[in-house]
Amino acid sequence: MRVNKDTWLKRKxxxxxRMWEDLEIGYLDKDLLPLLIVLNIEQGIHTMSSCSGRIVASDSRSPWSRESDSTIxxxxxxxxxxxxxxxLYKIPVYRKIWLNVTGPIIHLSTMDLAxxxxxxxxxxxxxxxxxxxxSLNSDKGVVLELTTGVYMSTPxxxxxxxxxxxEETPGLVELVNNILYEGKKRLTKLYMELKKALPWRPDEEIxxxxxxxGIRVHEKSPIEVFEELSSNLRDNHNN
Amino acid sequence: MRVNKDTWLKRKxxxxxRMWEDLEIGYLDKDLLPLLIVLNIEQGIHTMSSCSGRIVASDSRSPWSRESDSTIxxxxxxxxxxxxxxxLYKIPVYRKIWLNVTGPIIHLSTMDLAxxxxxxxxxxxxxxxxxxxxSLNSDKGVVLELTTGVYMSTPxxxxxxxxxxxEETPGLVELVNNILYEGKKRLTKLYMELKKALPWRPDEEIxxxxxxxGIRVHEKSPIEVFEELSSNLRDNHNN
Structure with a gap:
């Protein structure tokens, strides 16, 4: 399989x-930015829709249900x-109420298999x-999904x-937040390792x-950005 | 990357x-057999350690903990x-008691990328x-992991x-068994689709x-084998 370089570069x-637009409208988790920037600085890599790890409550048939079977x-x-x-205990239940925590999921495309x-x-x-x-595709390149096993899913x-x-909410909240934090630690670990290795060939345009x-957010680690976000929320909440 | 054909065939x-030995000593879930056989009949594929989906209770720091941090x-x-x-409520808790259900995870190696x-x-x-x-490796071939999102993990x-x-055990048991069954349905779906497509080049030795x-288990679907296993267990339990 040969990747069509022109199409791939246009997609990059x-x-x-789109990443910067998503950030502006709040579609992008800011703590993903350090990692995404480090990846994109490499010529042969572009990132795609990713998640820094999150807590989701849904009314759904099962934790993996999508669309018609699930309401976030x-x-x-x-x-x-x-x-x-x-x-979550004050609302009517249509299917089941699930509480899910997922670790980071990073999607990226490379221009070649190596x-x-x-x-x-x-x-x-x-x-x-x-x-x-x-997947491997001449237009989309070699698409990778990077995930950890950090996950919890409780009915x-x-x-x-x-x-x-x-009544068990305090214990549950502690657990859930710890798992979220564990995910952010893994995000930081990957950022650190990639920062050591990349770029092999810097992408001059990026x-x-x-x-x-004047972008400097990638000089911070994901967990530093996460902690800033979390404390901003706390401050807003206390005001 | 070129796969070393001789080494790969020896591994196959x-x-x-080993698959048949594992079955004999009870290391292999019998409901995996139909799928594993259908895959191995294809010349360019061999299967590796896989799981048909299971329910696991552990005393561990987190559901994804391994070895030193976890007891099954x-x-x-x-x-x-x-x-x-x-x-699970009668034993002492050292870390946390988790109840996990996972869907099928199939590992296989192919001789080429195509x-x-x-x-x-x-x-x-x-x-x-x-x-x-x-992974891709000249000796081990192109290694695939096939997994669904069927998963539950409850503290x-x-x-x-x-x-x-x-007191919530009855509701929980129903949920857990339904998720296990959902996994077995996905196993059957994959078996059906692979059976339609394979073999492209039959492996004469297999x-x-x-x-x-006189092996005929692959004429049954995984869910038929699963239901036989489950009803055998019920019968043994009632005797």
Whole structure:
């Protein structure tokens, strides 16, 4: 399989610009930025839709249900508060209420297989044990998904019963926030390892963009950005 | 990357024989056999350690902890009974007690990238959305991991509290067994799709082995084998 270089480069440009738009409209978790920037500085890599790890409550048939079988009640990339969990006991249950925590999921495309294999090795060494090449395509390149095993998925309520009683909220919140934090630590580990290795061939256009816009967020680690986000939320909440 | 054909074929032979040994000593989930056989009949594919989906209770720091941080309390590939869950409330908690259900995870190796891509496409169409090429190696071939999103992971107890009270066991057991069954349905779906497509080039040695040993289990679907296993267990339990 040969990747169509022109198409791939156009896609890189478009994903790069979309990333900054997504950040502006709040679609992008800011703590992903350091990692995404480090990856994009490499010529043969562009990132795609990714997640820094999050807490999601849904009313769904099963935790993996999508669309018609599932309604998202809330989604957060920062620690959850007991009040937010307690809200889940005040609403009617249509299917089941689930509380899910997922670790980071990074999607990226490489221009060739050799780069994909190198990234896969670094990911594996950084604890991303469920990573792989999910597709190969002449236009889209070699697409990788990097994931950890950091995950929790608990049924809180069925239509007839509470599986986890609301009284258990404090213990549950502690658990959930710890798992979220564990995910952010893995994000930081991957960032550190990639920063040591990359770029093999710097992408001059990306480097120029970063300089021109005075971007410096990738000098911080994901966990530093996460902690800033979390404390901003706390401050807003206390005001 | 070029796969060393001789080494790869030796590995195929050794994995094939180990599979039957594992079955004999109870290391292999019998409901995996139909799928594993259908895959191995293709010349350019051999299977590796896989799981048909299971329910696991552990005392561990987190559901993804391994070895030093985790003790498996029980592991079942067939439905769980309320008594088995209630046992989990009678033991001391060292870290946390987790109840996990995982869907099928299939590991296989292909002799070339083209075969890997074809299998990946079939897996994706069969609902194995988290599948990918996890490594490429001249001796081990192109290694694939095929997985679904079928998963549940619930904290039952911490050292200080029960997050899920023992009274909720009936509802929890129903949920857990339904998720296990959902996994077995996905196993069957993949088996059906692969059976339609494979073999592209039959592996004469494997075909001969199957005929010589009168093997017919792959004429049944995984869910038929699973239901036989589950009802055998029920019968043994009632005697």
């Amino acid at each position: 440009k478009s994903f790069w610009h 009640i809330f989604k957060k990339h920062t620690p959850v508060k007991p009040e937010e969990i307690l809200e 780069t994909a294999i190198k990234i896969l090795r670094i990911a594996r060494l950084s604890g991303y044990k469920h990573s792989g090449i999910i 809180l309520r069925t239509r007839s019963k509470d599986i986890v009683k609301p 480097v120029e963009y970063i300089e021109k816009h | 032979k050794s994995f094939w024989h 309390i029980f592991k079942k590939h067939t439905p769980v009974k309320p008594e088995e869950i209630l046992e 075969t890997a891509i074809k299998i990946l496409r079939i897996a994706r169409l069969s609902g194995y959305k988290h599948s990918g090429i996890i 039952l107890r911490t050292r200080s509290k029960d997050i899920v009270k023992p 075909v001969e082995y199957i005929e010589k040993h």
